[in-house]
Amino acid sequence: MIRAKAPARICLFGDHQDYLNLPVIAASIDRYIFIEAQPNQQGVLNLNLIDLGIKRQIALLPTQVEKGDYLCSTLSILHKRQITLTSGYDIHIHSEIPVNAGVSSSSALIVAFIRFIVQATETEASNLQIANWAHEAEVEFFNEPGGIMDHYSIALGGLRLIEPKTRFTEEFLNPHNDLLLVHSGLPKSTLGVLGKAKQYALEAVAEATKHHPEFRLEDAVKSDIKNFKPILSKLLFPYFEAAIENHLITKEAISIYKNRAKNDTTSKKLEGLMERHQHYLDTAIKNTPELMRIQMKEAKNAGAKAVKVMGSGGGGCFIILAQKENHEEIIRAVLAQKAKFIEPIQITNH
Known part of the structure; x- marks a missing residue:
């Protein structure tokens, strides 16, 4: 059994700034998406998104990626780096993060999915690498209007400064307990x-x-x-x-x-x-x-x-x-x- 998770994020300062290459202050919070994956003999990924009541099956290497299909785009951008699953998996996905609500449920799913793939392929990857891959899979791949704030705050965690222009980031002491x-x-x-x-x-x-x-x-x-x-x-x-x-x-x-x-x-x-x-x-x-x-x-x-x-x-x-x-x-x-x-x-x- 392979387990992976990723948190939601909030933005304290700098909303609508990262796509202008201006700094933001964001934080990961204690609401998570969880992935549990068990190898199968089918050579495909059987996905069960429990909270949404959605089940789907995707190839280990999709030949076509529809717009907004972040799981397939993730498989595609990792394949370019020779990171490819060689076995099928039955994957259960459960989330505490509200969907379509401004706390980055989609980015958290991508980060958690990458963490699963990294474990399954025994790939060494830093949280910073995972953040950049997640941004590529969600934003660059589809040419969508987002910045790096979501992926950096989720993959790296904590309360932090994120500077999109240089991709510099620094964690701050958290003064917010309320x-x-x-x-x-x-x-x-x-x-x-x-x-x-x-x-x-x-x-x-x-x-x-x-x-x-x-x-x-x-x-x-x-x-x-x-x-x-x-x-x-x-x-x-x-x-x-x-x-x-x-x-x-x-x-x-x-x-x-x-x-x-x-x-x-x-x-x-x-x-x-x-x-x-x-x-x-x-x-x-x-x-x-x-x-x-x-x-x-x-x-x-x-x-x-x-x-x-x-x-x-x-x-x-x-x-x-x-x-x-x-x-x-x-x-x-x-x-x-x-x-x-x-x-x-x-x-x-x-």
Whole structure:
């Protein structure tokens, strides 16, 4: 029996930033996808996705990969590296991670699947290699609009800085022991929100660079927002503003995490930054549906310090920072607004 697992992830700072090659701060959490695999004599993979009620059979080396078939794309990109299964397996997949909810269930599945293949083929691979392979299988293979945040945070674990441009990553001391994860009850809209946000942000940056070739988004300052507003269309400007503001927010958060302090002042600063980040995600990128806004408002009325939508948005999950003594009241308030669930979570390093 071969066993493998991978965690879900949350993004604390930098949503809609990694595809712009700007840094993000993300973390793995204690919600997992589990794979159990037993060799068979059929020479195929018999997959049982227990929670979804899906059973399927795939070849050890698929000849054709349909768009969005991440298991087959994983087999394909590993085969290019001479990592290929030589035996069939009966594979049972069970997950604690909500699907289509902004906490990277698909990326976790790919990381867990790669970990299974690595064990089955007796391949030596670091977590960093696994992260890069997972990104290739999910994003590069299909030319989809995602960055490396999901794969790095899931494969490497912990609370960490991820810099997509250089693929540098650094783990931070975790100051958060009071997180709640909420599923709004709405499905997220990954490729819709994410694709539009990426397209408009890149167009805005390209337009700014056309007028001022020296402009670099990673070096942007707050005054650039006002200076470039006259040359950008009403459609593109909010995405340009959000890109700069969220980048500055993330840089400030990085500085706080690097100081490694854990006190009330640090907590209040991070809470304030998260609230600002959510403001731009909502008002500029428009990734927070009305029902989720209501749930967030009720959470804050019940004592939450900060809230933020997860992933691309358009539905799915959000996180809450709140003192533990307020959790019970917050849970009641959010569930009263048709949330699917709300539960405490912990950041993990594995």
